[in-house]
Amino acid sequence: xxxxxxxxxCDYQFWMQKLSVWDQASTLETQQDTCVHLxxxxxxxxxxYEALKEMDSNTxxxxxxxxxxxxxxxxxxxxxxxxxxxxQKILIWCLCCxxxxxxxxxxxxxxxxxxxxxxxxILSALRFDKEVALxxxxxxxxxxxYYPSLLKNMVxxxxxxxxxxxxxGFNTQRRMTPERLASLSRVCVPLITLPDVDPxxxxxxxxxxxxxxxxxxxxxxxxxxxxxxxxxxxxxxxAVVCLWLRxxxxxxxxxxxxxxxxxxxxxxxxxxxxxxxxxxxxxxxACHPAIFRVVDEMFRCALLETDGAPEIIATIQVFxxxxxxxxEKENKQLRFALKTYFPYTSPSLAMVLLQDPQDVPRGRWLQxxxxxxxxxxxxVEDQTHGSRGGPLxxxxxxxxxxxxxxxxxxxxxxxxxxxPAALLWLLAFYYSPRDGRQQRAQTMVQVKAVLGHLxxxxxxxxLSARDLQTAxxxxxxxxxxxxxxxxxxxxxxxxxxxxxxxxxxxxxxxxLMAHTAEITHEIxxxxxxxxxxxxxxxxxxxxxxKLARELLKExxxxx
Amino acid sequence: xxxxxxxxxxxxxxxAVSRTAHVRTWDPVTVRRALQWARYLRHIHRRFGRHGPxxxxxxxxxxxxxxxxxxxxxxxxxxxxxxxxLGHCDVLLSLRLLENQALGDAARHHxxxxxxxxxxxxxxxxxxxxxxxxxxxRCGSAVHMLxxxxxxxxxxxxxxxxxxTQAELLLERLQEVGKAEAEGPARFxxxxxxxxxxxxxxxxxxxxxxxxxxxxxxxxxSEPSIHKTPGEGSQALVHWLLGNSEVFAAFCRALxxxxxxxxxSRHPALSPVYLGLLTDWGQRLHYDLQKGIWVGTESQxxxxxxxxxRFQSLxxxxxxxxxxxxxxxxxxxxxxxxxxxxxLSIWTDLLLALRSGAFRKRQVLGxxxxxxxx
Numbered sequence: 001x002x003x004x005x006x007x008x009x010c011d012y013q014f015w016m017q018k019l020s021v022w023d024q025a026s027t028l029e030t031q032q033d034t035c036v037h038l039x040x041x042x043x044x045x046x047x048x049y050e051a052l053k054e055m056d057s058n059t060x061x062x063x064x065x066x067x068x069x070x071x072x073x074x075x076x077x078x079x080x081x082x083x084x085x086x087x088q089k090i091l092i093w094c095l096c097c098x099x100x101x102x103x104x105x106x107x108x109x110x111x112x113x114x115x116x117x118x119x120x121x122i123l124s125a126l127r128f129d130k131e132v133a134l135x136x137x138x139x140x141x142x143x144x145x146y147y148p149s150l151l152k153n154m155v156x157x158x159x160x161x162x163x164x165x166x167x168x169g170f171n172t173q174r175r176m177t178p179e180r181l182a183s184l185s186r187v188c189v190p191l192i193t194l195p196d197v198d199p200x201x202x203x204x205x206x207x208x209x210x211x212x213x214x215x216x217x218x219x220x221x222x223x224x225x226x227x228x229x230x231x232x233x234x235x236x237x238x239a240v241v242c243l244w245l246r247x248x249x250x251x252x253x254x255x256x257x258x259x260x261x262x263x264x265x266x267x268x269x270x271x272x273x274x275x276x277x278x279x280x281x282x283x284x285x286a287c288h289p290a291i292f293r294v295v296d297e298m299f300r301c302a303l304l305e306t307d308g309a310p311e312i313i314a315t316i317q318v319f320x321x322x323x324x325x326x327x328e329k330e331n332k333q334l335r336f337a338l339k340t341y342f343p344y345t346s347p348s349l350a351m352v353l354l355q356d357p358q359d360v361p362r363g364r365w366l367q368x369x370x371x372x373x374x375x376x377x378x379x380v381e382d383q384t385h386g387s388r389g390g391p392l393x394x395x396x397x398x399x400x401x402x403x404x405x406x407x408x409x410x411x412x413x414x415x416x417x418x419x420p421a422a423l424l425w426l427l428a429f430y431y432s433p434r435d436g437r438q439q440r441a442q443t444m445v446q447v448k449a450v451l452g453h454l455x456x457x458x459x460x461x462x463l464s465a466r467d468l469q470t471a472x473x474x475x476x477x478x479x480x481x482x483x484x485x486x487x488x489x490x491x492x493x494x495x496x497x498x499x500x501x502x503x504x505x506x507x508x509x510x511x512l513m514a515h516t517a518e519i520t521h522e523i524x525x526x527x528x529x530x531x532x533x534x535x536x537x538x539x540x541x542x543x544x545x546k547l548a549r550e551l552l553k554e555x556x557x558x559x
Numbered sequence: 560x561x562x563x564x565x566x567x568x569x570x571x572x573x574x575a576v577s578r579t580a581h582v583r584t585w586d587p588v589t590v591r592r593a594l595q596w597a598r599y600l601r602h603i604h605r606r607f608g609r610h611g612p613x614x615x616x617x618x619x620x621x622x623x624x625x626x627x628x629x630x631x632x633x634x635x636x637x638x639x640x641x642x643x644x645l646g647h648c649d650v651l652l653s654l655r656l657l658e659n660q661a662l663g664d665a666a667r668h669h670x671x672x673x674x675x676x677x678x679x680x681x682x683x684x685x686x687x688x689x690x691x692x693x694x695x696x697r698c699g700s701a702v703h704m705l706x707x708x709x710x711x712x713x714x715x716x717x718x719x720x721x722x723x724t725q726a727e728l729l730l731e732r733l734q735e736v737g738k739a740e741a742e743g744p745a746r747f748x749x750x751x752x753x754x755x756x757x758x759x760x761x762x763x764x765x766x767x768x769x770x771x772x773x774x775x776x777x778x779x780x781s782e783p784s785i786h787k788t789p790g791e792g793s794q795a796l797v798h799w800l801l802g803n804s805e806v807f808a809a810f811c812r813a814l815x816x817x818x819x820x821x822x823x824s825r826h827p828a829l830s831p832v833y834l835g836l837l838t839d840w841g842q843r844l845h846y847d848l849q850k851g852i853w854v855g856t857e858s859q860x861x862x863x864x865x866x867x868x869r870f871q872s873l874x875x876x877x878x879x880x881x882x883x884x885x886x887x888x889x890x891x892x893x894x895x896x897x898x899x900x901x902x903l904s905i906w907t908d909l910l911l912a913l914r915s916g917a918f919r920k921r922q923v924l925g926x927x928x929x930x931x932x933x
Contacts, residue, residue: 053677078700078703078704078707078708079704081696081700082697082700082701082703082704084697084701086693088693088696088697088700089675089678089689089693092675092693092696093675093677093678096671096672096675096677099667099668099671100664100668101668102664103664109664112664112667112668113660115671116657116660116662116667116671117660119657119671120654120657120658122696122700123654123657123692123695123696123699124654124658124699129721131756131759132721132725132759134755134756134759135725135728135755135756135759135760135763136725136728138751138754138755139728139729139732139751140625140640140641140732141640141728141732142644142651142654143695143699144647144650144651144654144695145643145644145728146724146728147695147698147699147702148698149724149727150702150720150721150724151698151701151702151705153720153721153723153724153727154702154705154706154709154710154720155705156720157713157718157719157720157723158705158709158710160718161713180709180711183708183709184708184709186708187704187705187708187709190704191701191704194697194701196698196701197701
């Protein structure tokens, strides 16, 4: 408690000084500075109120002799007074604490009077044009009758002025000066979360004006972005897109906000991830290529930093899926060439990948995957292209499209015929993009062998977990995290879910497999992802689905 | 019902007193009781907003009160002006008391406690008084911010937000007054004319005449008998203007040509009188041979430029107004002797000036010079 009160005294000094410098916030600098500090000052006021309400008036003045000045300065700073969150209420409550219940002398009485005056000022913060005041009074109206419609009219009038300025570029008489625009954007900062002001905020965002450089104040963009992320303002999508296009830090902040939510939520639940992503409005915004590029870049960084963490890959896949859905809807109005989204990819590859498996007849899935494999292989093995990144770039592209990427193993297992080399290559590439040609060839051979064993076992009626493990060549001393091991694990799991004879031994298999917590998480992730994909594509067989769900539930309780 | 009306009367008295030095005698109990009454009446407003007979009775009572108390355009209203005001009578009372420095210490302390109890559980049913006051403060400070940092007077008065708001209020009030008594609006407007700054009033009237038809206010409970027929307020205004020639003359003199043209286009009943005025003004001018221009005899005569301006603006209006104006000018010219030479009849000269102005305009716009209309 003692420490708190010391902190409060320090803060008090700091804010007292600030308020004195800001005065009535009539210059550009004082306005900007006030805007930047609005939220923090409100926090301080809240803390002050908590302290003040425990004391009586005399004690308050002993402790903070200049409290009346502090509060008065705050009330006479229009930006602070207008701050929509709760400035008005908190200031009022603080002032009420100053009132002396039983004034002993005239000075205390005078103070009470003074507080009453300030309260009155806050509530009728406007001494309007004399004429307007006379007129409304003459009609028998009080401010409360007409303030709301006056506010509405002013907002709409400003918004239409902005729109006209935007459209009538050549009529220099009606142009809004850059200073006026900047001033308007500053004025909006305290008012951002007031719903009546939405049309003005929208107009500021959408109407660009004609200057080559950005005129609106960064505080404005930050305040709007903050309100958007916390859902304290509701703006149409077009306005949000403009915000993110005009102010890159806001877009980055929105992505970081999304990442934070994903990190702090339950691990390995794609359905929840999809909710968060859709909620963030980023997929729709990403229909604009510039935004898509920035978002993609941030995903790429996250992937590199986590060394290809499966959770990030899963997030990218869900995001891309939401993005493609949004693109479908959006494409009625704007059409950007594919190249603007994927500049380093051949258009044919991009087009194939962007197809939703749902839109392709099942019988053609194998063909499509082969085609994808060919195009990718071409891109990967062709070093003279001059495109950046090489194999990693192609891999990064491929992993976006979970619908296809996760399908390869299934297709390999389902067909009784000789596994096509193209698919083997694709699978090996998906799990370890960095391998050299020889290494990859080796992996392909290994996988082919495993597939052969598994196929043979799928015909037998009684299997044991050990049999499966031996068939997969597991249980050896190799590093369980090596990509080839992961690949084999997933093949095994896939097989296990699908092959009829395996359902009884499923739990044994998993027990044998999961000897570290990390692998258990990996298996959970795999099951969650598989179920999510099956749901979307509607390719689940009831038995496999049931098994997968049960296993998932059991494993989740274990970790 | 009778008790309700009495209650209303007493509260209106209370509201009137709350502004005076009489509150010095109030103690905390009085304050509490006053706020309770206000809360009760607000509740009444909520309950009977949709109830035709009760609402009408209350409205009538309030309207009569307003007139009798000498409000009605003669000054700030002591009591409540209409049914809508009941909806926030507690705010009205609170503000008046808060502004009244005659309040004693004990009463003041109690008032503040009642108004601002602090953070607590919000009432699920209706907004607490504290919330209403906070909302008013928010709205007011937002208006203040925009007014002093963003607002710029719109040269097209009818689009100016301050003007528009005043116009909306005027129309609303006229509608109410018109409902309460048939001759109400005319008398009301006359008393406003005597009382208020006239220049502003004229502008507001013009803007009001140009407003799109009113739609019912969103927070008001909709009720069949109150359902507004669009334009009632403007009709009352037109009627009053036509019945008061001195006002109308001032109206036409004070307002810019463009605005008057718009008003006259929208309300054709005004055009004959406007044209009549312009004709009168024109006839007061005579030709000064030395200077070669038309001048007036007295200082308050409308100068040539202004006359020309107005006619020019009228000729840019869509038909039928434009045609009426040209016909009038032609008629006047004929009456004067149908001269073609300048300097003999002001109507000839006006027509010549208008034609050449139109010709120049067509040139600038790249249109073929034609005599068609002007």
